[in-house]
Structure formats: structure tokens, C-alpha cells
Amino acid sequence: MSRIDLHLHTTHSDGSLRPSEVLALAKQADVTTLAVTDHDITTGIPEALAAGSELGIEVIPGVEISCSTDGKGELHILGYGIQWQDPRFNERLSALRASRHRRNPMIIERLRAAGLDITYGEVQALAGTESVGRPHIAQVLMQKKYVASAREAFDRYLAEGRPAYVTRELPTPAEAIGWIREAKGIAVLAHPTWVKESSAGLPLLVSALKDAGLAGVEVHYSTHSRSDTNRYLELSRKLDLLVTGGSDFHGLTKPDIAVGTGRGGLKVSPKLLAPLKEAVARL
């Protein structure tokens, strides 16, 4: 049965597989349309498009941008159908990558202060991309046997509240949404469970994001429970927002998440595509 997957990471950010390798897995999983949504970078899109035309998989150009929240957890905005070669958009993303490079050495300092032998050079070499994130640091810690998994690296060192956590400068959600719209893409709230909001607070927040130009909500997601999915489905209906979904596949750093099927139960319907494409075409 065919399915789609609108949330995938590659080696161009913190995923461990190249775009062509991700597309090969998508083919095996009967994924007919997918979006590559690397963090703060669009360089993986040409390889994905080429592999897609070879394998008969439709590729939607995407991106994922982490935003500031005033202590309310992580708020990520996905962009779909963006004009990924737009110079101004890529300058914005380049500035976000620069903020990563300002933060990451501070994380390394803290790890070194905790007695771990790690350098930022090692992390950059492993990453092999300009969009260097905490999962790359976690991978180096795994290679050096300081931790057995990326999860352990986050739980012990890298997550918020842990000894090596350092924030970086992040755009506001309204800024990220505005940049995506300027690049002729539609903006979607990623994995809403990551936002630390009460069940009464989230609709207010999402409604404010809609006023800022948000077009949709990632209702279907690898780690959503059935009741999460139903709640977000209802919220999208109420606020007249598009419904999207994806696995957030990363490869090695999230080994329990598979392309197309998430933890096994994910199934994002191709029926969601028509309204999404209409929204992109209207921009």
C-alpha cells in the first residue's frame, strides 16, 4: 500500500544516510512522495530530486527550522515546496548554520570540562556538512564509546538541563514562517508534542502561528500516540490548517525510526498531497 513521508533528514544535516540512500529505503517502503527536510540547509535537495526521478518517487523540496519558544521546549517549523535555490532564503539559512558554529564549540568545551576527549574538529569531520548539530556530537561520543546510543548522549550530556547543554540564537516562529513564505513555500508546525504547552495552551499558540502565516500541522508523526494524532487532527480541522505527516527519519541517531513507517505504525496517506500542492500553487 502506497504511503508518503514528508519529514526526512540526510547527511546534509544530522541524518546518517545520503539523500540517494534515503530514497532507496523509501522505494522499499512503497513511499511514492517524500520531502527532504534537512535542518537549516537545502544542499541535499538536488541529489534527492535526481534519485527521485530515477526511482519514480516524487520529491518535494523541504527544510526544517528550529525556533525560539521562551522556555516552552522545542518548536520546529517545516517548509514545503520552497524555492530552494532562492538566494535570500539560503542566506537566512546560512546565518542559522553560523549560529550553530558559534554554539557547538561551547558544547565541546563543556564535554571536555567533564573529562571527555573530544574536539570540534572531529565533530565537523564526521558531519561533513555545514549544518552541524548535536546529533553529530552524539555520534562522535558513540564512536569513542563514551555512550552506547545517541539517546544516552542526549540524556547524559546534550539535552536541555544536562551538563553540556548550550542554547543557540534561534529565529522566532514568525520569522521562520515569514522566510519560508518569502521562498514561496508553506510553513507547517513539526511534531507538536515537542512544544511544552498545556492542552488549552497549544490551540492558542497554533492560532497565533496561523496569524503569522502557518499553513499546517504535522499531525502524523512517528512518536505520536493515537490520541495525539486525533487531538492534532481535530485542532487542524478547527483552525482550518493542512494536515501533514512524516517519520523524522535520521538513521543512526534515531535507530528505531524507519523511512515511511516510523516505529512501524506510521502511515501517511497520499490523499494529503492534493491540498498541500494547492496551497503551494496559491502562493
Ligand code: AMP
Ligand atoms: P540541534 O539542532 O543541533 O540543537 O540538535 C537538535 C536535534 O537533535 C533535534 O532536531 C533532534 O533531531 C535531535 N535530538 C534532540 N533530542 C534528542 C534525543 N533525546 N535523542 C536523539 N536525538 C535528539
Ligand code: ZN
Ligand atoms: Zn535532526
Ligand code: FE
Ligand atoms: Fe524537528
Ligand code: FE
Ligand atoms: Fe526533523
